[in-house]
Amino acid sequence: MSDVLTPDLCVIGAGSGGLSVAAGAVQMGASVVLIERHLMGGDCLNFGCVPSKSLIAAAHAVAGMRGARRFGIAAAEPRVDAAGVRDHIRGVIEAIRPHDSPERFEGLGCTVILAAARFAAADTLVAGDRIIKARRFVVATGSVPAVPPIPGLAEAPHLTNETVFDLDVTPAHLIVIGGGPIGLEIAQAHRRLGARVTVLEAARILPKDDPDLVKVVRQRLAEEGVDILEGANVSRVERGPDGVVAVVGERRIEGSHLLVAAGRRPQFDGLGLDAAGVEHTPKGITVDRRLRTSNRRIFAIGDAAGGPAFTHMAGHHASVVIQNALFRLPAKVNQSSVPWVTYTDPELAQIGLTEAEARKHHGDSVRVVWEPFTGNDRARAERATEGGIKLVASSRGRVLGVGIVGAHAGELLLPWAIAIDQGLKLKALASAIVPYPTLSEISKRAAGQFYAPALFGPRVKWLVRLLSKLG
The missing domain is CATH 3.50.50.60 (FAD/NAD(P)-binding domain)
Structure with missing residues (x-):
């Protein structure tokens, strides 16, 4: 064994969450050891978000060729080169890989160890031939595909997102x-x-x-x-x-x-959590809202901590951990405004409560607005009028949840994420000036529709008539 490393922070797992913690901490002046036993970039870069969206982009190009007739262009049946599509996916991954590479993180000042890690004690980690006694540890080991116990599945050839x-x-x-x-x-x-x-x-x-x-x-x-x-x-x-x-x-x-x-299951096999006194279940490592484990020296983030298995959630966890581990601030995980997107065509984006969830918690006071893309001129121009936006709000105009189904739904979710996170009322969106023609006008229209019954109701009409008589 070599000399003992005593960094401020030891991050176990170089996926999206672990990389965010390591990059943020080292640039703030902390000494950081970053450990990865497999591939830098984790599931998101190598088997998840990046390859799947690259595949979807190729499929979208094919669909565009087949559907060109609706724009007055002769449609053509494309010839798909499956090996070429695979090379496209690999090319995108390789273009991003330097950003997640050991060289980049060593350049930032991290000590990068490419080896499996295991806890030997509550304050000691062994990785390869190195011993790490960090002030704080962060477990960011991610998740792996869950294979259901279906008879015969283990013996039959099958794929997962990793293959x-x-x-x-x-x-x-x-x-x-x-x-x-x-x-x-x-x-x-x-x-x-x-x-x-x-x-x-x-x-x-x-x-x-x-x-x-x-x-x-x-x-x-x-x-x-x-x-x-x-x-x-x-x-x-x-x-x-x-x-x-x-x-x-x-x-x-x-x-x-x-x-x-x-589905997926948290991955921390072989990490020796029991030796470190870290409580865990098959659903993930047990953490509080500050992402502290039962061993206050150790934090867990991302998929390893259970909860929503999203890359952006791991990024949020990274911010919470840095505030707690480096600055001793009691930052907590925000569970109220977690967005997610299904990247089918049309896309389906959701944040906050669905209508059913809102009615369960708030009863009949819930108001629902549906605004279709058929009323959006940009969607008309692009022949993308499928779907719309479903707004769920309180009777006083507080946004409880939003679902969007249609073209670029994920891109349209940001103002609603801000509204829920900051506690804004619908008036903020209804009064905004939005460029025309854009798909984002649908958010302003939905917010405006909430106020339409009052704005165009009998009381306002009575007031207008009264004022007109006054000259």
Whole structure:
């Protein structure tokens, strides 16, 4: 063993959350050791956000060629080069990789150790041949795909998000187990690239989103030829003559490839949390709102701490930890305004409470506004009038939740995130000057619709008539 390292902060895991903590802390003057046992950049760069959005971009290009006729342009059936699509995905990853590389973080001043780590005691970590006794530790080890205990699945060939982006052929028939965001995004992308696709969901697709908005996504996927079976419990998986067979009730569904997209589980195997006195469950490391574990020297963030498994949430956790670990400020996690986006076409973006959740908590005082994209001139010009925005507010105009389904829905969510986070009322959005023609006008119109009953009601009309008589 070499000399003992005694940094201010030791970050275990170089995914999005860990990198944010390390970069922020070292640039604020803290000494930082950063440990990664696999790939810098973690799941987001290598197997998640970046490759999936790159795949979706390729599929969007294909859909654009097929749908050109609606703009008066002769449509063409594109020839998809699956190996070329794979190379496109890898190219995007490699273009981003230097930003997450050991060289960059060493340049910032971090000590980077590429090795597996384990706690030997409450204040001691071993990584490779190094011993680290840090003032504070941050566990940012992320998550891995959850593989459900379906009989035969372990013996049958199957893909997860860690392997599906390496395909250099278009599947003849892709079976997807799981109708959440990952499953539906990859399902639609592969359908557009030429695969037959069947999605098997035990409950309903996108169960955390507003059903009214999910209906729009479901309809589009069906129109594009994605076969969605909801309430479909897979009783077993078998090897088939052409790949795999998924058994649902009396039905045998044969496919060439099987993708398991049935959620994720926290990853901290082999980390020696028990030796460090850190409480944990299969759902994640137990933390308080300041992200402290049962060992006050150790914090846990991102997927490892359970909760919403989003890259942007890991980034928020990083900010909370830096304030607590470096400045001893009692910063806490903000759970009230966590946005998420499903990057299907149309996109589905959500923040705050759905209508059902709002009525459960606030009763009949809840007001709901629906503003469709059919009333937006930019959407008309781009032939993208599918969907709209669903605003859920209190009777006094406080934003409780917003769901948007349509083109670029995720890009339209920012003002609503600010409104909820800052406690703004709808008047702030209704009175804003928004450039024309933009899709973002839909947010102003939705906010304005909240006030329309009062603004154009009988009392205002009476006042206008009265004032007109006064000259």
